[in-house]
Amino acid sequence: MGQYFATVARGLEALAAQELEQLGAHSVEPGFCGAAFEGDLTLLYRVNLWARLPFRILMKLHEFPCHDAKDLYRGIQTLDWSKYLTPDLTLAVNATGKNEQLNHTHFTALQVKNAIVDQQQENFGERSDVETQEPDVQINVHIDRDLCTVSLDSSGNSLHRRGYRPAVGAAPLKESLAAALIQLSGWQPEQMFYDPLCGSGTLPLEASLKALNIAPGLFRERFGFETWPGFDSSLLEQLIQEAEANQRDTLPAPIWGSDGDEAVIDQAITNAEKCGVSDHVWFSQIDLAEVVAPANSGVLFCNPPYGERLGRDSNLAGFYKLLGDVLKQRFKGWTAFVLSGNKELSQSIGLKSSQRFAVYNGSLPCQLMKYELY
Template sequence: MNQYFATVANGLEPLIVEELERLGAHSVKPGFRGAAFEGDRTLLYRVNLWARLPFRILMKLHQFPCQSADDLYRCIQSIDWSAYLTPDLTLAVDATGKTEQLNHTHFTALQVKNAIVNQQQEMFGDRSSVELQEPDVRINVHLDRDGCTVSLDSSGNSLHRRGYRPAVGAAPLKESLAAALIQLSGWQSEQMFYDPLCGSGTLPLEACLKSLNIAPGLFRERFGFETWLDCDRDLLDHLIQEAKSSQKEALPAPIWGSDRDPQVIEQAIANAQNCGVSDQIWFSEMELIDVVAPTDSGVVFCNPPYGERLGRDSDLGAFYKQLGDVLKQRFKGWTAFILSGNKELAQAIGLKSSQRIPVYNGTLPCQLMKYELY
């Protein structure tokens, strides 16, 4: 059994524990911005392929007390790096956290890199080159109090970048956060899902992938572990085929998105095509004032803008009031979820929320507000 750590956005620790346990992880324990768990190589590949919430899945190599730069260098050199890295493979080092003496992440990363390549020079007379963007092996070093944890990053590029969304609108919602919001809402795939402010389509698309049981990792070009020395290509191919064969053919209930901006609707349609779900999901250009409920019940979900202004001339307070009016007058029998990072604007909706769930959109504290529309 290897030890792993899945990193998530602040506040999503309880959700990632649930997701990891569903995927078969053992000994799952919540931590700071993530959860530790145990499992074999199959689980590592499966979590990268299927998990909707994490940014990265780290495989723990070593943990040791560390107070100074000398401690760090010596302990990094005590690891036999030839088991993970040969001179023909490129590397990158990511450092997070700090101690009293090691309080600059760039210096920490440099110290780790030097310890590794100096060991390679002694062993092989050659060393790995540094490649920051797409390294063959990405090493993660985390300092906390007087300790250091060294891990390999099995994911490569952050898992929130599914790969289906080269086209994004302004201030797009991360795919992993969209998936988390949908999970927090308790939405079931038998309920219609409608986002009347859908932008480039992230919320409807994540709902669609979940409803059709499509693994989010299927759209990625590659995972970090694919260039590891012990990569089992046959196992990965088997898990990919297994994921493809478990997809559902049709949605149990419609998933719609609309937006006033024709350009972002074009982006949403392109993203749906990249997912292979353009025949399942409906996107349309529509002003909010023209939106009506397409069925008697369902879930309406939206992430309205919460900056100072919407466009050049329109007032956001009036926009939020209009949103509240549309929901109140035209969506009786539905449940609404609105993500807001601005309490004053949320009050302009003019509806009483039945639940407010604190979440972070990046570093911005927000609330996912639930409204029962009678």
């Protein structure tokens, strides 16, 4: 059994733990900006392929008391690195956290790299090269008070970069956050889903991947673990084939996105083609003032501009008031979820929310507000 840690955006730890349990993880413990769990190699591959919320899945190798640079060097050298890294493979070290003595992550990372390559030189007479962009083995060290945790990053590039979205609007929502908001809302694929301010389409696209049971990891070029010694390519191939076999052919209910800006709708359509759902999701250019409910009931989702991103002088309060009017007058029988990073603006909607969830969009504290429209 391996010990793993899934890193997630702040505030999503409990949701991520729930997702990991659904994927078959054992001993799941939410922590700060992530969740620890246990499982075998199959689970490690499966979580990378299927999890919609995490950024990276770390495999824990070792934990040791660590006050200063000497402790760090010695602790790293107690591991037999030949199991994880042969001299022909490239490496990179990413350090996070600090304590009184080790208060510079760049220095910490350098010290770890030195300890590893010194061991290689001694054992093999040669060493791994450092490759910061796409290393074969990405090592992660975390200093928390007097404890150092050493892990391997099994994901490679952050998992939120699904690979289907080269086209990004002005203020894109991370795919992982979009998936988290959808999970938080309790939306079920049997309900119609509509985003009238969809930008380059992230919310409707994540909703359709979920509704069609498409593994988000299928669009990635590679995972970090594929260049590890002992990588089981037939196991990954089998998991990919199972994932492809379990996809649904049709959406249980329509998923729509619209936006006033024609250019971003073109991007959304390109992104839908990239993830193979362009036959399922419907995107169209419609100004907010023209939006009407496409069905008697459903779930409306939107992430309106917060102020920073549409330019200072745009009349955003008026825009939020319009959004409130459209919801009130044209979406009776629907439930609406609005992500807002600006309290004053969200009051301009003029509706009373029935529930609020605190989430972070990057470093910005936001609220996902739920409105029951009758």
